[in-house]
Amino acid sequence: MAVQPQTNQTTATGTEYIVRCKDVVKEYMMGTQVVRALNGVTLDIVRGEYLSIMGPSGSGKSTLFNMIGGLDKPTSGSVFINDVDMAQLDAQELAFLRCRTIGYIFQTFNLIPVMTALENVMLPMIFGGLSTDEAIDRGIELLKLVGLGERLHHKPSELSGGQQQRVAIARALANNPQIILADEPTGNLDLRTGKEIIELLRQLNKEQGVTIISATHDLKMVDVSDRIVWIRDGRIDRVEERAAVEVRVGDVEGTPG
Amino acid sequence: MRKDGRQVERLQLPFRVAFHISMQSVRIRFWRSVITAAGTVLGIAFLVSVLTAMMIQRNSGAVTDPTEKYRMTWLVIMSLLVCLVGITNAMLMSVTERYKEIGTMKCLGAYDIFIVELFFIESALVGLIASVIGWFLGVFAVVLIKLFSEGLKVFGWISPGEVFLYLLLSIVIGTLLSVIATIVPAQVAARMPAAAALRVEV
Ligand SMILES: Nc1ncnc2c1ncn2[C@@H]1O[C@H](COP(=O)(O)OP(=O)(O)O)[C@@H](O)[C@H]1O
Ligand SMILES: [Mg+2]
Numbered sequence: 001m002a003v004q005p006q007t008n009q010t011t012a013t014g015t016e017y018i019v020r021c022k023d024v025v026k027e028y029m030m031g032t033q034v035v036r037a038l039n040g041v042t043l044d045i046v047r048g049e050y051l052s053i054m055g056p057s058g059s060g061k062s063t064l065f066n067m068i069g070g071l072d073k074p075t076s077g078s079v080f081i082n083d084v085d086m087a088q089l090d091a092q093e094l095a096f097l098r099c100r101t102i103g104y105i106f107q108t109f110n111l112i113p114v115m116t117a118l119e120n121v122m123l124p125m126i127f128g129g130l131s132t133d134e135a136i137d138r139g140i141e142l143l144k145l146v147g148l149g150e151r152l153h154h155k156p157s158e159l160s161g162g163q164q165q166r167v168a169i170a171r172a173l174a175n176n177p178q179i180i181l182a183d184e185p186t187g188n189l190d191l192r193t194g195k196e197i198i199e200l201l202r203q204l205n206k207e208q209g210v211t212i213i214s215a216t217h218d219l220k221m222v223d224v225s226d227r228i229v230w231i232r233d234g235r236i237d238r239v240e241e242r243a244a245v246e247v248r249v250g251d252v253e254g255t256p257g
Numbered sequence: 258m259r260k261d262g263r264q265v266e267r268l269q270l271p272f273r274v275a276f277h278i279s280m281q282s283v284r285i286r287f288w289r290s291v292i293t294a295a296g297t298v299l300g301i302a303f304l305v306s307v308l309t310a311m312m313i314q315r316n317s318g319a320v321t322d323p324t325e326k327y328r329m330t331w332l333v334i335m336s337l338l339v340c341l342v343g344i345t346n347a348m349l350m351s352v353t354e355r356y357k358e359i360g361t362m363k364c365l366g367a368y369d370i371f372i373v374e375l376f377f378i379e380s381a382l383v384g385l386i387a388s389v390i391g392w393f394l395g396v397f398a399v400v401l402i403k404l405f406s407e408g409l410k411v412f413g414w415i416s417p418g419e420v421f422l423y424l425l426l427s428i429v430i431g432t433l434l435s436v437i438a439t440i441v442p443a444q445v446a447a448r449m450p451a452a453a454a455l456r457v458e459v
Contacts, residue, residue, distance in 0.1 A: 062455050071364065071452040092267070092368065098451065099268055099366025110361040110454055114281040127268045127366040155285075171365070183455055 018178060018211050019045040019068055024077035026063050026234075037063040039234035040077070045213060047178070050205045050224060053215040055231035061215035064231070065183045068213060069102055070094050082178070099127050103172025103210075107184035109164040111156040117143060117167045118152040124174040142170040146200060162193035169200060173210070180204070182214040186221075198224055270371040279378035289354070290383050293347040296438070297387035298394065300340030301431045304333050305395025305423050309415075313403055316414035337434060344438035348380065352446040359446050360454030369447035376443035377436055384435025385428060392427040396420055 026038040037060045045051055045068075053061050066072040067079050070086050079086045081101065089097065098104075111120045118139045125135040143149055146166040156164050165185060172180050182201065186194030202224040205212045214221060222228060230237040283290045307329050314321055352359070359372055403411040 066452045066455065069364070071454070072450065095268055095363070095366050095368055096266060098364055104361075104364045104454070106361075106454060108357070108457065110357060110364075112278075112358055112361065114278065114285045123362075124365045126274055127270065127371075129266070129269055132274075 016047045017044045018047040018082060019043075019213070020080040020083075021064075021067065022078050022080075024064070024067055024074045024079060026060075026067060026072070027075045037234055038067070038074070041231070041234070041236055043229060043236065043239075045211065046226075048205075048209050048211055049226040050202060050212045051214070052221045052225040052228045053213065053231060054217060054219075054221070054228055055237075056217060059231050060234040061217075061231060062183055063234075065181055065213075065215050068179075069104060069181045070097050099124055100175045101178050103174070103177040103180045105165070105168050105172050105180060105182035105185045107187040109156070109161065109168050109188070111164055111167055111171075113156050116153045116155055117148060117159065117170075120156070120167055121171045121174055124171060128175050138174070139170070142173055143167070145173075146170045160193075161189050162196060165189065165193075165197050166200070169197070169204070173204065173208070177210060179211045179213060182212065182216075184216055184218070185214060186216065186218045191220075194218060195220055268366050268368060270367070270374065275371070275374050275378055279375055279382060282375075282379055283382050286351075289347075289351055293344060293351065293380070293435075294383050294387035294390070296340040296343035296347065297384050297431045297435050298391040299343075300337045300434060301388050301391025301427045302395040302398070303336045304430065305392050305427055306399045307333055308423055308426075309396050309399040309420070310403075312416065312419055313399065313411065313414045316416065317407070337430070341434055341438045344380075344435055345441055348376070348439050348442035349445065352376070352442045352449075355446070356449055356453045357456065359449040360451050360456070363449070363451035364454050372447045372449070373443045376439055376446055380435045380439035380443075381432050384432040387435065388427040388431025389424070391431060392424050395427075396423070 021041050021043045024038050024041040025036065028035045028037055039060075041060075041064060053064060055061050063072075067074050068081075070079075070081070070089070073087065081097065086094070086097075104110075111117075112123065115123070118136070121139040121142055122132075122135040125138060126132070130138070140149070140152060143152055143166075146169050148163060148166050148170070151159060151163060151167075156167070159167065169180075180201070185201070186197055189197060198218075198220055201212055201214070204210055214225075226242050228240045228242075230240070311321070311326070311329070362372065400411060400415070403414075
């Protein structure tokens with residue numbers, strides 16, 4: 001398992017960074033016009049944290065998701081995962097990284113429509129070389145973990161949005177990833193279901209220690225996040241620690257004016 | 258092993274799994290499969306109808322014009338080419354419809370070649386089924402027409418062994434036709450970026 005961390009550089013304070021973005025710029029060509037979706041993003045993400053990337057629509061959240069997830073290459077700047085520069089990886093290594101190190105969750109759930117819930121969860125494990133029996137066992141276990149033990153053989157079209165997103169979460173966890181990347185995971189869900197999904201993600205973050213990076217403009221995410229990165233027009237506007245957010249709320253309550 | 262010595266574990270898609278996914282895809286996207294199959298059905302039906310008509314004519318003892326044979330061969334080849342374009346077109350539409358699914362598979366680790374494999378198996382399956390249907394329609398149509406014009410004696414002019422050979426020929430040509438027509442669409446699909454998984458329709 002080569003693309004996995006060799007040694008994890010830790011800083012003097014002992015903080016271990018799982019993702020580091022350095023001056024990431026991403027430009028898209030729209031006809032003859034250049035659209036700068038990311039305009040110099042520098043961000044270090046700590047192993048095990050729950051990070052929310054907040055910002056209005058069009059601010060560059062999905063673009064950043066693509067960069068961190070190894071789905072697209074930055075125009076300039078670099079992204080390191082476990083201290084490996086992603087620009088150095090070839091197509092096969094990137095596929096391996098996507099299969100083993102990162103789990104993806106999408107706004108539109110993105111289950112493979114022709115496969116059952118269980119088959120969807122099994123697919124990354126099959127790619128990863130697990131035998132069918134092993135994949136079935138682990139798939140069932142994961143679907144139970146997300147509360148869908150009764151819906152193993154349902155097709156995505158037979159599941160509600162919230163149930164589909166749970167399957168997607170189980171699938172993202174299939175190969176024990178170090179990072180879960182979620183792009184607007186609650187964007188297509190109603191308020192209550194969205195809340196359940198957020199709580200499930202938080203629980204997985206705590207119990208399994210998986211780093212969660214979630215792009216969202218859902219303010220419900222604020223409560224569960226360890227850190228919130230606010231982005232605007234492709235730039236990081238400000239970064240808030242949850243502690244700070246709570247203190248600030250406390251301030252507002254404590255000191256009038 | 259890379260040049261810098263790092264070892265990369267290969268990901269895999271066992272044939273059994275690929276076959277299952279493709280089969281489900283043909284079944285669940287039934288109407289899309291019918292559209293793709295239509296090209297092969299028509300092409301093979303025409304081919305078989307020409308062959309069957311020639312067989313009946315030969316067995317009835319009627320003299321055949323030798324130039325007629327070349328003309329028909331030419332016509333059959335042209336029709337198969339037209340069908341090829343039709344299948345390619347239907348498959349390309351199918352690929353465009355599935356951009357999100359393809360992108361998602363790539364996010365789960367699929368290599369480009371997995372995507373190519375899935376499309377080839379799918380088109381081979383559709384081609385196979387379409388060939389059998391096309392063969393049946395071709396034989397059926399000619400026998401029916403001859404039955405009206407010549408009466409029951411037509412049945413004496415049919416050699417079952419030869420008709421069965423047409424089935425084998427249909428399956429080979431039809432499946433090959435379908436797979437060849439999928440070369441370009443499968444490549445388009447394989448080049449679909451993983452980031453396509455995030456695209457939200459507007
Ligand atoms: N593939 C693309 N081609 C052209 N422009 C794009 C593409 N993806 C994103 N953009 C542009 O980049 C900007 C940021 O988009 P995005 O990252 O999707 O924002 P968000 O996810 O925060 O809504 C937008 O102006 C968008 O139009
Ligand atoms: Mg977005």
